[in-house]
Amino acid sequence: MYRKTMRKILVTGATGQIGSELTLALRDKFGGENVVAAGHRRPPSDKLLNTGPFVYLDATDKKTLDKIVEEYDIDTIYHLAAVLSVVGEKDPQNAWRVNMESLYNVLEIAREKNLTRVFWPSSIAVFGPETPRVKTPQNTILIPRTIYGVSKAAGELLCNYYFHRFGVDVRSVRYPGIISSETPPGGGVTDYAVEIFYEAIKHKRYTCFLKADAVLPMMYMPDCINAALKIMEADPSRIKCRTSYNVTAMSFSPAELAAEIKRHIPDFVCEYKPDFRQQIADSWPMTIDDSAAREDWGWRPEYDLAAMVKDMIEKLSKRFVEGRL
Numbered sequence: 001m002y003r004k005t006m007r008k009i010l011v012t013g014a015t016g017q018i019g020s021e022l023t024l025a026l027r028d029k030f031g032g033e034n035v036v037a038a039g040h041r042r043p044p045s046d047k048l049l050n051t052g053p054f055v056y057l058d059a060t061d062k063k064t065l066d067k068i069v070e071e072y073d074i075d076t077i078y079h080l081a082a083v084l085s086v087v088g089e090k091d092p093q094n095a096w097r098v099n100m101e102s103l104y105n106v107l108e109i110a111r112e113k114n115l116t117r118v119f120w121p122s123s124i125a126v127f128g129p130e131t132p133r134v135k136t137p138q139n140t141i142l143i144p145r146t147i148y149g150v151s152k153a154a155g156e157l158l159c160n161y162y163f164h165r166f167g168v169d170v171r172s173v174r175y176p177g178i179i180s181s182e183t184p185p186g187g188g189v190t191d192y193a194v195e196i197f198y199e200a201i202k203h204k205r206y207t208c209f210l211k212a213d214a215v216l217p218m219m220y221m222p223d224c225i226n227a228a229l230k231i232m233e234a235d236p237s238r239i240k241c242r243t244s245y246n247v248t249a250m251s252f253s254p255a256e257l258a259a260e261i262k263r264h265i266p267d268f269v270c271e272y273k274p275d276f277r278q279q280i281a282d283s284w285p286m287t288i289d290d291s292a293a294r295e296d297w298g299w300r301p302e303y304d305l306a307a308m309v310k311d312m313i314e315k316l317s318k319r320f321v322e323g324r325l
Ligand code: SER
Pocket: 084, 085, 086, 122, 123, 124, 125, 148, 175, 176, 177, 178, 187, 188, 189, 190, 191
């Protein structure tokens, strides 16, 4: 069968936390004109606008998605658009609609147009209180309590179905909390681990909405991007799991993160006022077993807690001094 070697990529959710940086990494690798950024909720950054095509797209609108795929001759989609856990609980009906309809549209278009590959991120939110919370295995109990987690668990099954039934080469990883310095996250439980840096640098104080000892799995953005690029580059024979792979880089509690920040900003003070988000954190794993991803396609993170904190503080402090924080 004829397969284009040249990649023409579409990134949905390109203005979001992961999309804004993943799009730029893909443009570096494949050339700016070959990576179409799509978004509609947040305004695109100048960098995103100046380095390649940008289109307005609500991925629940299949007609427009279809048109963009045709117009730009897209063969690969990174489908990142989604409603996250905390925002999802405010309007569960909308979260289900957005997350499921958009994934269904992407998979259907991949089937109809015989696209080369699809990347779709799942999350640690697929796990629930019945799941073992320490070294959570690859194949385990998935009974999530948030609508976000429900949509990710259902989405994993849909991806697996489209691979086995229609041969759609869709690949996925279960991201832990993602920490980034460029674009803030869009309303999840793990957002505290980003907010804390902004507050520490600007005000030397932060009030955390989770308990001091609420350990969660996390990952720094360069590793998050690497995971997506690496699984998408792997030979199809190496992708043995077609639901979604566990991946992790580190696990820490808010108190451990605050202590590491204090090593750089000694007068930083962190207080704790847990709210409803603590209940969601309690239902998620503390540590993740990602040995399947390591063995199958060579996953290996680079950043641990100390390296991530040092880099975040360097990047954000520079922006603060320049008046851009
Ligand atoms: N960071 C996400 C959230 O907290 C987890 O996938 O919702």
